[in-house]
Amino acid sequence: MNELQSKPGTADAVAADLERAIHEHRLPPGTKLGEDELGEVYGISRTTVRAALQSLGHRHLVQHKRNRGAFVAQPTVREAREVFEARSLLEPRTAHSACKRMTDDNIRALQAHIDAEHSALDAGESGRALYLSGRFHIEIARMADQSTIETMISELVSRSSLIIALYWQRRAALCESQAHHALISAFADRDAELAEELMKNHLLDLVTSLDLRNSSSIPGTLKEALAK
Amino acid sequence: MNELQSKPGTADAVAADLERAIHEHRLPPGTKLGEDELGEVYGISRTTVRAALQSLGHRHLVQHKRNRGAFVAQPTVREAREVFEARSLLEPRTAHSACKRMTDDNIRALQAHIDAEHSALDAGESGRALYLSGRFHIEIARMADQSTIETMISELVSRSSLIIALYWQRRAALCESQAHHALISAFADRDAELAEELMKNHLLDLVTSLDLRNSSSIPGTLKEALAK
DNA sequence: TGCAACTTTATTGTATACAATTATGGCGAC
DNA sequence: GTCGCCATAATTGTATACAATAAAGTTGCA
Numbered sequence: 001m002n003e004l005q006s007k008p009g010t011a012d013a014v015a016a017d018l019e020r021a022i023h024e025h026r027l028p029p030g031t032k033l034g035e036d037e038l039g040e041v042y043g044i045s046r047t048t049v050r051a052a053l054q055s056l057g058h059r060h061l062v063q064h065k066r067n068r069g070a071f072v073a074q075p076t077v078r079e080a081r082e083v084f085e086a087r088s089l090l091e092p093r094t095a096h097s098a099c100k101r102m103t104d105d106n107i108r109a110l111q112a113h114i115d116a117e118h119s120a121l122d123a124g125e126s127g128r129a130l131y132l133s134g135r136f137h138i139e140i141a142r143m144a145d146q147s148t149i150e151t152m153i154s155e156l157v158s159r160s161s162l163i164i165a166l167y168w169q170r171r172a173a174l175c176e177s178q179a180h181h182a183l184i185s186a187f188a189d190r191d192a193e194l195a196e197e198l199m200k201n202h203l204l205d206l207v208t209s210l211d212l213r214n215s216s217s218i219p220g221t222l223k224e225a226l227a228k
Numbered sequence: 229m230n231e232l233q234s235k236p237g238t239a240d241a242v243a244a245d246l247e248r249a250i251h252e253h254r255l256p257p258g259t260k261l262g263e264d265e266l267g268e269v270y271g272i273s274r275t276t277v278r279a280a281l282q283s284l285g286h287r288h289l290v291q292h293k294r295n296r297g298a299f300v301a302q303p304t305v306r307e308a309r310e311v312f313e314a315r316s317l318l319e320p321r322t323a324h325s326a327c328k329r330m331t332d333d334n335i336r337a338l339q340a341h342i343d344a345e346h347s348a349l350d351a352g353e354s355g356r357a358l359y360l361s362g363r364f365h366i367e368i369a370r371m372a373d374q375s376t377i378e379t380m381i382s383e384l385v386s387r388s389s390l391i392i393a394l395y396w397q398r399r400a401a402l403c404e405s406q407a408h409h410a411l412i413s414a415f416a417d418r419d420a421e422l423a424e425e426l427m428k429n430h431l432l433d434l435v436t437s438l439d440l441r442n443s444s445s446i447p448g449t450l451k452e453a454l455a456k
Numbered sequence: 457t458g459c460a461a462c463t464t465t466a467t468t469g470t471a472t473a474c475a476a477t478t479a480t481g482g483c484g485a486c
Numbered sequence: 487g488t489c490g491c492c493a494t495a496a497t498t499g500t501a502t503a504c505a506a507t508a509a510a511g512t513t514g515c516a
Contacts, residue, residue, distance in 0.1 A: 034497075034498095035497080035498070036496095036497075044470085044471090045470065045471045045472075046471085046472090046498090047469085047470055047472090048471090050498090050499095051282060054279060055282070055286060058286040058287075059286075066477085066478095066498085066499090067476080067477045067478055067497080067499075068478075068479090068497085068498080069497065069498065070498095079376065082374055082375060082376035082377065085374060085376070085377065086318075086374070086376050086377050086380065089317055089318050089321050089322075089377070090314075090317050090318070093317050146310055146313060146314070147310060148307065148310035148311055148313070149310065149313065149314050149317070152314065152380055262467075262468095263467080264466095264468095272500085272501090273500060273501045273502075274468090274501085274502090275499085275501060275502090276500070276501090278468090278469095294469095294507090294508095295468055295469075295506080295507045295508055296467080296507095296508075296509090297467065297468065298468095
């Protein structure tokens with residue numbers, strides 16, 4: 001079950017663990033990530049913790065404040081728009097490429113992914129469901145056999161999870177799955193053009209389901225809201 | 229002249245310095261980046277050097293070999309194709325966006341950029357000319373007011389410099405400038421569609437000017453060629 | 457003489473100690 | 487009583503010391 005993950009105790013392993021916790025909303029935006037605290041949790045020194053936090057900082061998942069420490073990032077409205085703009089440039093065309101290379105096994109894997117997502121949702125594990133939902137997009141990039149683009153989409157998906165945590169406005173929760181089902185159908189029909197169009201619309205739907213009015217700054221803590 | 233660069237001695241400053249040296253081909257692919265050595269050069273401890281190298285590693289500009297150290301990355305043929313595939317998804321549309329927002333000052337700045345590139349070329353500083361040529365693409369992304377996409381393109385441009393170092397096959401050296409001139413004309417005419425098309429073709433030209441036959445592994449040193 | 461195993465050396469990986477900076481709590485003055 | 491300043495504490499930034507690993511050189515044996 002361990003999918004070529006680094007040995008525990010390494011910076012990569014810690015970073016992966018934290019990234020997943022962030023992606024699953026177990027660590028909400030604004031959470032302080034103290035070095036000593038994390039070092040104690042994982043039983044390692046601050047040196048390794050710092051390496052992990054730096055790695056996440058490069059991926060824009062944690063924000064470093066000078067002499068203040070690391071915090072789970074709180075994307076601004078502007079960042080949110082930029083992330084989805086970037087996704088809209090990368091993902092539709094990548095879905096197109098993926099469709100043309102997709103095997104029956106790939107399609108079954110995607111279907112299994114959605115099933116797992118549904119199971120998580122039924123079990124009340126909404127964080128895990130969100131994580132799997134994001135992984136769905138990453139899997140498609142992987143099937144397109146473009147690891148460079150996959151890495152970029154992976155970062156954007158994780159950041160999207162933070163954006164959803166901050167700006168999601170309640171709505172029908174199952175719209176996501178519907179869009180993913182439609183994508184699988186297009187893949188099964190080997191209709192690359194349709195897959196591209198569906199992905200494009202899916203991303204548009206995601207953006208419109210967010211509340212990105214500039215007014216709502218949405219501070220992490222009310223303390224920070226009054227800090228300035 | 230110092231454009232909001234970090235104070236010298238910080239990891240960011242060292243990383244920026246190394247990135248530029250790599251981009252300008254002063255540090256060729258495969259160069260060993262010893263921690264002690266760099267620490268002595270910059271007058272800082274290995275701790276800071278390591279942070280800088282990690283940063284560059286995350287941007288795929290240096291490759292870490294376990295217990296062996298950091299080396300200037302040597303992109304494979306596959307990576308080379310992937311990098312330009314990613315650029316072809318991001319840059320044409322970004323040029324389109326940039327064109328619609330572009331001011332007369334922006335256009336003058338781009339023109340000045342090309343002039344500087346020509347000057348460098350005339351002065352025999354081909355590395356600096358290549359660096360400026362890459363910066364041209366990054367500037368366009370900046371003018372599109374999309375900092376997230378700009379960051380991604382910046383990484384891809386730097387990686388492209390490594391790719392050029394490894395796979396460039398001699399050709400007319402000025403073809404680049406011609407393409408950039410044509411882009412500026414499109415911007416001046418406020419023809420976003422044309423700018424998009426020109427960027428797309430420019431990137432295609434770049435790829436075809438590379439020798440990406442799978443056969444040529446192109447080792448960094450002949451020692452490594454015989455190592456296995 | 458050629459190969460193999462061992463010793464040596466150099467370099468990275470990790471932890472710890474110290475310095476710098478910032479937030480916090482208390483004290484005093486207005 | 488409130489505001490401002492100063493001392494204290496806590497946390498990050500940086501350097502150094504030690505441990506682990508891999509490369510290279512050496513010696514011994516076949």
